[in-house]
Amino acid sequence: METLTVFILCGGKSSRMQSEKGLVLFQEKPFIEHIIKAILPITENIKLITATKEYDYLPYEKIPDIVLDKGPLGGIFTALTYSENQFNLILSCDIPLISTGLLSELISKHNEEAEITIFASESRMHPLIGIYSKKVLPVIKSAIDNNDLKMMNLIANVPHQIIKIEESENFHLTNINSADELNDLNINLS
Numbered sequence: 165m166e167t168l169t170v171f172i173l174c175g176g177k178s179s180r181m182q183s184e185k186g187l188v189l190f191q192e193k194p195f196i197e198h199i200i201k202a203i204l205p206i207t208e209n210i211k212l213i214t215a216t217k218e219y220d221y222l223p224y225e226k227i228p229d230i231v232l233d234k235g236p237l238g239g240i241f242t243a244l245t246y247s248e249n250q251f252n253l254i255l256s257c258d259i260p261l262i263s264t265g266l267l268s269e270l271i272s273k274h275n276e277e278a279e280i281t282i283f284a285s286e287s288r289m290h291p292l293i294g295i296y297s298k299k300v301l302p303v304i305k306s307a308i309d310n311n312d313l314k315m316m317n318l319i320a321n322v323p324h325q326i327i328k329i330e331e332s333e334n335f336h337l338t339n340i341n342s343a344d345e346l347n348d349l350n351i352n353l354s
């Protein structure tokens with residue numbers, strides 16, 4: 165694959181967590197630092213889609229949303245608009261268990277015919293751990309214009325690739341949305 169940029173989505177309301185989600189501590193480190201650690205063996209080309217100053221301590225470019233209050237789809241719209249590459253790894257900021265191995269698997273299995281490539285098991289899809297082509301921009305634009313913000317609708321509307329995983333592999337891809345989910349994760353790991 166040509167040069168890959170990684171965009172981490174750090175916007176939104178965090179209404180379930182009630183604090184900036186990417187900065188929630190897990191094993192004494194903010195979620196976002198776990199994610200960056202997993203990315204760095206692959207590339208240092210990392211950008212954050214955020215307008216929040218709390219991320220200023222991280223030495224990566226920050227890009228504010230160009231459309232507001234459109235959820236992850238709005239964040240992806242901004243990422244792909246600014247990206248200089250055809251293919252882009254898009255990650256949410258609430259996946260502290262993500263690993264270099266899983267990201268490498270996504271990249272190595274990616275089929276360049278696909279405009280979106282994501283992991284899914286029988287029961288779960290992971291739209292916010294995916295490779296997105298700039299080609300999906302017009303489809304995202306029209307979804308936003310129609311206020312159809314569901315990620316699964318976007319994926320269904322473009323040529324996509326599903327990388328099948330076992331149910332047990334969902335654990336490492338899980339996003340943590342609330343303090344209760346974080347407690348459950350800590351209990352699971354203890």
Ligand SMILES: Nc1nc2c(ncn2[C@@H]2O[C@H](COP(=O)(O)OP(=O)(O)OP(=O)(O)O)[C@@H](O)[C@H]2O)c(=O)[nH]1
Binds near residue numbers: 175238255256258
């Ligand atoms: N840049 C950007 N990222 C967003 C936006 N909305 C959500 N995200 C990110 O998308 C990912 C999934 O977010 P969600 O869990 O759907 O939404 P959230 O606003 O973070 O949380 P809730 O308010 O609890 O739903 C996280 O990484 C968020 O930071 C947005 O409007 N802009």
